[in-house]
Amino acid sequence: MRPSRxxxxxxxxxxxxxxxxxxxxxYRITPQPIGDGxxxxxxxxxxxxxxxxxxxxxxxxxxxxxxxxxxDCGPSLRYGQALxxxxxxxxxxxxxxxxxxxxxxxxxxxxAAFDPKVLATTAAVAATIEQEGTSFSDGMYRLLGDWxxxxxxxxxxxxxxxxxxxxxxxxxxxxxxxxxSAADLAIxxxxxxxxIAGDLVFHDRAxxxxxxxxxxxxxALDRLAAVPHRSLVPGHGPRDLTPTAAIDxxxxxxxxxxxxxxxxxxxxxDMVEAGDTAIPQRFAGITTARYELQRSVSHFFxxxxxxxxxxxxxxxx
Amino acid sequence: MALGTPQRDxxxxxxxxxxxxxxxxxxxxxxxxxxxxxxxxxxxxxHMFPVSVDARALGDVRRLxxxxxxxPIPLAIDMQPRPGRAxxxxxxKLDQRTPVRGAAQLxxxxxxxxxNWIDAAGGGCSAAPVSRVRGDWAEHLGEIRGxxxxxxxxxxLRLAFRHPMDTGFVAxxxxxxxxxxxxANDRKETLATLEISAAVSEDPAFSLFVDAKAGERLTxxxxxxxxxxxxxxxxxxxxx
Numbered sequence: 001m002r003p004s005r006x007x008x009x010x011x012x013x014x015x016x017x018x019x020x021x022x023x024x025x026x027y028r029i030t031p032q033p034i035g036d037g038x039x040x041x042x043x044x045x046x047x048x049x050x051x052x053x054x055x056x057x058x059x060x061x062x063x064x065x066x067x068x069x070x071x072d073c074g075p076s077l078r079y080g081q082a083l084x085x086x087x088x089x090x091x092x093x094x095x096x097x098x099x100x101x102x103x104x105x106x107x108x109x110x111x112a113a114f115d116p117k118v119l120a121t122t123a124a125v126a127a128t129i130e131q132e133g134t135s136f137s138d139g140m141y142r143l144l145g146d147w148x149x150x151x152x153x154x155x156x157x158x159x160x161x162x163x164x165x166x167x168x169x170x171x172x173x174x175x176x177x178x179x180x181s182a183a184d185l186a187i188x189x190x191x192x193x194x195x196i197a198g199d200l201v202f203h204d205r206a207x208x209x210x211x212x213x214x215x216x217x218x219x220a221l222d223r224l225a226a227v228p229h230r231s232l233v234p235g236h237g238p239r240d241l242t243p244t245a246a247i248d249x250x251x252x253x254x255x256x257x258x259x260x261x262x263x264x265x266x267x268x269x270d271m272v273e274a275g276d277t278a279i280p281q282r283f284a285g286i287t288t289a290r291y292e293l294q295r296s297v298s299h300f301f302x303x304x305x306x307x308x309x310x311x312x313x314x315x316x317x
Numbered sequence: 318m319a320l321g322t323p324q325r326d327x328x329x330x331x332x333x334x335x336x337x338x339x340x341x342x343x344x345x346x347x348x349x350x351x352x353x354x355x356x357x358x359x360x361x362x363x364h365m366f367p368v369s370v371d372a373r374a375l376g377d378v379r380r381l382x383x384x385x386x387x388x389p390i391p392l393a394i395d396m397q398p399r400p401g402r403a404x405x406x407x408x409x410k411l412d413q414r415t416p417v418r419g420a421a422q423l424x425x426x427x428x429x430x431x432x433n434w435i436d437a438a439g440g441g442c443s444a445a446p447v448s449r450v451r452g453d454w455a456e457h458l459g460e461i462r463g464x465x466x467x468x469x470x471x472x473x474l475r476l477a478f479r480h481p482m483d484t485g486f487v488a489x490x491x492x493x494x495x496x497x498x499x500x501a502n503d504r505k506e507t508l509a510t511l512e513i514s515a516a517v518s519e520d521p522a523f524s525l526f527v528d529a530k531a532g533e534r535l536t537x538x539x540x541x542x543x544x545x546x547x548x549x550x551x552x553x554x555x556x557x
Contacts, residue, residue: 047359142438210361267557268464268475270406270524271367275357291359298361302408305477305522309462312537312549 025147027053027079029086035192037063037170039090040233041083045205045287048075048106053147054140055079057106060196060233061087062189066168067096071187071196071233073110073119075140077151080110097167099174100156101198101235102181103128103211105136109151116157120165122176124183126156175227179217180207180235186224193230195243200224203237203246204285206292207253209299214258221251237287249286256280257296265304271297324348328416328434330386337420337430340384340392344426351375352431354419363411363441365518370394370419372403373526375429380422381405384432385516387415389442390484393516399508399528402471406524409516410441410484446481446519449490454481459545465553467531472553474500474509476537477522484515495547498539500527508535531555 031039041059044052054075062069068091073080084095100108100121108129111119121129133153141148164173173188180199187196199208200220224232225247232240232247240246264274275294283289326333327348337346353371360366372378381403383394393409403421411417418432448454457479464475478495485492494515500508508527529535530553537549 139438266464268466268473268524270369270475270522271408272355272357272369272406275367276355294357294359295361297357297367298365301367302365302477302520302522305462305475309464309475309477311460312463312551313459313461314548314550315459 025053025078027055027074027082029082031061031086031090034231034233034239035189035194037091038189038192038194040239042238043106043236045237047288047291048140048143050144050147053079054106054109054144057235058233058237059083060189060194061090062170063091063093064096064168064170067093069097069099069167069170069172070095071099072101072107072198073098073114075106075109076144076148077110077112078147078149080113083110084113097165099172099185099187100125100129101186101196102184103133104181104199105133105140105153107199107235108133109136109140109148109153111154111156112150112152114154116154118158119154119156120158120160121156122174122183122185123159124176124178125185126159128181128183129153130155173227175223177220177223179213179220181211182213184220188227188229193228195224195227195229195232197224197232197234197247199235201232201234201246201250202253203232203234203240203249205234205237205287206283206289207250208292209257209296212299214254217254218251221247253283253286256283257293258300261297261300261304262308265301265308271301274301328418328432330416332386333416336384336386336391337428340382341420341422341428344422344428346428346430348431349429350431352419352421352429354417354432356417356433356435360411360435360437363437363439364444365408366411366417366435366437366441367406367408368417369406369524370404370421372398372419372421372429373401375403375421375423377424378403378421379424382420383407383409384418384420385409385411385415386418388412388516389486390514390516392514394511394513396509396511402509402526402528404524404526405511408518408522410518411435411437411439412442413437413439442484442516443486445487445490446483448479448481448519449483449487454479459547461537461547461549463537463549463551465529465535465551467529467553467556468526471526472529472531472533472535474525474527474535474551475522476525476549477520478539478547479520480541482515482517482519482521493542495521495539495541498523498537500525501536501538502529503534503536529553
């Protein structure tokens with residue numbers, strides 16, 4: 001049906017008064033206060049998509065006497081610039097430190113907005129970023145298009161030597177871990193007792209596993225649970241005040257995933273079926289669950305087949 | 318549907334008309350979701366995208382094909398299922414965003430087709446296999462892992478081969494892939510026959526349903542494009 005002139009005019013009148021050219025893509029950075037001189041910028045809990053500009057990771061802003069400290073810097077140059085402006089306006093001090101928790105692009109592709117000296121991580125995380133960091137570029141540009149304009153991953157210019165760093169009177173404990181990826185960094189803000197877990201902890205948002213080592217990840221969760229803390233900021237999903245429910249939930253999901261996939265392989269099932277497995281009721285509140293489950297099937301299933309299915313060829317008989 | 322007025326492709330594929338003519342030949346084509354094509358919502362790995370085609374609800378199916386329209390090798394699997402056993406699951410390469418479909422030919426020659434679009438980063442057909450990059454492909458060539466489990470009136474088979482499945486689109490690596498797979502019982506009855514192209518992923522894996530009972534011994538025979546034969550045997554396990 002062709003719309004009449006009248007419906008067209010009514011439709012036009014209903015449009016907001018926007019200029020006729022496309023509005024530039026803009027990230028809305030909305031820091032929520034979560035403690036003394038500490039703010040959380042919540043990421044979208046969906047997958048990386050043009051609708052969210054890839055801004056799916058949680059970011060933390062901390063004020064210190066010497067300047068602003070950030071944990072992770074988002075998916076793109078444009079995000080990094082908006083974050084820097086917001087954080088520096090909020091605290092009134094320039095960004096002096098950006099901790100990079102791990103190599104995944106939703107956490108570190110905003111790095112180009114910062115001075116390399118400010119970008120800091122452990123030697124292990126830096127090595128993974130140098131090896132693989134830029135390989136995410138094509139995929140990010142494909143998924144996000146113009147959101148990514150000008151984004152070129154900047155390598156960390158500072159390697160953190162010790163297990164803590166004090167900046168302007170505020171001490172950050174640095175926890176060198178692995179499991180979500182080959183090298184992960186978690187940070188304890190000692191002033192507020194806030195454990196900033198990076199992607200070692202997901203909360204009410206399904207964990208993603210492209211570089212996961214599940215036994216190491218479990219060990220890292222045990223270590224995080226043993227670190228005294230009052231609240232926890234996960235890499236994705238809402239803050240946890242309990243403060244270990246999110247750690248337990250991440251452990252529970254990973255254990256279920258591993259057990260389910262092993263049982264599927266051992267019963268002769270296949271990847272399509274494993275990806276369609278019913279998600280247990282206790283995970284009903286977890287977003288992006290089917291999507292991450294199907295990604296995880298892709299990450300683990302072929303390896304589990306090689307490990308668990310018996311050899312049947314005549315070379316071994 | 319009157320003869321000579323083909324149904325419009327519900328997926329709006331740019332090349333379906335030519336492709337279906339060359340792959341499926343004569344015979345009416347009907348689009349029908351009773352042919353179940355199941356795949357993940359995301360192509361996490363374009364070298365290895367799992368798809369299942371299940372035409373068991375269609376009754377007597379003579380041929381079953383797995384097709385990705387916009388792959389340089391569109392036809393991944395072409396099999397002649399036994400009655401009631403028109404099912405296959407495997408992993409395929411994706412070279413770009415493409416419709417992925419199953420096609421089942423009935424006894425009267427009609428093709429039943431269904432499927433869906435899947436978005437993919439692409440390049441799945443033109444990247445060197447992991448085992449070629451690692452350099453250990455020949456060491457493991459022809460290793461077969463597998464399992465048979467009684468299910469309903471038959472048995473479900475899972476078979477996983479080590480093979481580079483070279484497409485021929487990588488410089489200095491000619492086409493080299495498994496091309497046939499058959500499953501037989503000890504009475505020499507053929508239970509499944511598949512033709513396989515290089516669109517199937519490296520280290521190809523297949524799920525099939527066959528007419529066999531718990532305790533029955535089955536033999537698996539495969540041949541690749543260099544004429545190498547691979548053989549395996551398994552005993553169907555009890556239902557789980």
